Ligand SMILES: Nc1ncnc2c1ncn2[C@@H]1O[C@H](COP(=O)(O)OP(=O)(O)OP(=O)(O)O)[C@@H](O)[C@H]1O
């Protein structure tokens with residue numbers, strides 16, 4: 001397909017550009033992104049659509065030609081504003097938005113989707129291939145992963161306020177299911193905690209307190225996941241602070 005001239009750029013990151021096409025959204029990847037990852041994101045989204053979680057609808061995976069080229073994922077557009085934009089525009093209401101955010105994540109963690117990729121397999125693969133740490137550290141992380149309770153709940157994998165859209169209809173929708181798996185909610189919480197902590201330690205602690213209180217989850221379990229989640233994030237090589245993630249991998253005593 002060829003993208004219309006009327007398209008509006010919403011976000012530009014390392015390997016992709018997100019466009020608003022009016023009634024649809026196109027996430028267009030450059031050629032460093034394996035095509036199978038684009039299809040995987042589409043498949044994740046289709047599974048999430050099928051289990052009933054409010055999210056954009058997966059429409060197609062297509063090769064874009066013309067001025068903009070690359071493989072693209074097309075989804076329905078959810079008209080609205082992200083929770084991140086709301087939090088920034090009204091910092092005095094941060095607490096209120098955080099409550100909505102946490103309740104939504106807890107709601108997602110009640111869903112199951114038995115065909116989604118498994119979180120444990122994904123972490124094991126990422127730790128196994130991580131060059132930034134040595135074999136001893138990798139072994140410690142793998143052992144830690146093996147010891148964690150086995151659960152099979154829907155986990156978004158990148159749950160942060162930029163991926164939550166407050167729809168014009170007043171409902172909350174969740175986008176960006178590229179990293180979704182079935183697994184342990186506490187691991188998903190550890191990821192969200194790390195994402196908050198990159199910007200503000202205070203917000204991260206407020207988030208963790210609220211999630212654990214409302215979900216009746218021990219904070220210690222979330223903390224046990226942190227080195228594993230930090231290592232997997234390091235393997236993703238996003239723009240996140242490498243030294244920050246390394247400090248989370250090192251923080252625990254491996255004696
Ligand atoms: N279906 C949609 N409807 C409305 N807005 C959307 C939709 N999909 C994406 N957006 C907007 O575009 C932004 C970027 O999209 P998305 O989160 O999917 O990409 P990303 O964060 O770059 O991906 P990744 O986390 O996989 O690197 C979102 O934060 C949101 O503001």
Ligand SMILES: [Mg+2]
Nearest residue numbers: 162163175176
């Ligand atoms: Mg996103």
